[in-house]
Amino acid sequence: MTIFHTILAIAQVIAAVAVIVLVLLQHGKGADMGAAFGSGSSGSLFGATGSANFLSRATAVCATIFLLCTLGLTFYSRAENRAENKGVIEKAPVSKVEGTAPPAADVPKNSVPAAPDIPK
Template structure:
């Protein structure tokens, strides 16, 4: 259902953009340059204004429909619901479990590795380091 509504919504959007671009503006518009046609300028303006209003209403309705479907189709979850009830200690982020697992009881985490030796300074302080 949601996919069908999205396709209809996109077709309405494309039609709305096209109708708005065709309308006559103060500068002349894209599709309605002077000359004569089967419709007068006033009749064309009324038809395009009415079409724009209808498409805008349909756009609004499909947007609301998509919002309602998104709200009720998926079950929203709260990140705080993933915390076990009896767990204590640490802060909320530690309780959620991240990329590093928490150490088991009685174990201590491994010490971090020793930092690498600093790079040697160039002989000339104004020289550009090349990474070699």
């Protein structure tokens, strides 16, 4: 694993945790609905929808960083696999299946039983 791969992985984990925290800190639009019916502090039924605040912009930035890190790790991983020039099946270890007869070249001649005489 190279230093670039490590930096991308760490940045992806930090961005993921930041997105989770930022989403949990924000309140949903349903929280303003009670105020719309009861207190009259909001101007419309679902609350005033103003411009994006700091938390929503920070969430968008962290989500973008997470997406870019994910794409970077994907392309980096794909480049490593091309360098090896092998697929998953070609990398799998080959094992012999039990219960099959060995090839004819591997069987000694004196260990083969003689065929019984067939009466006519």
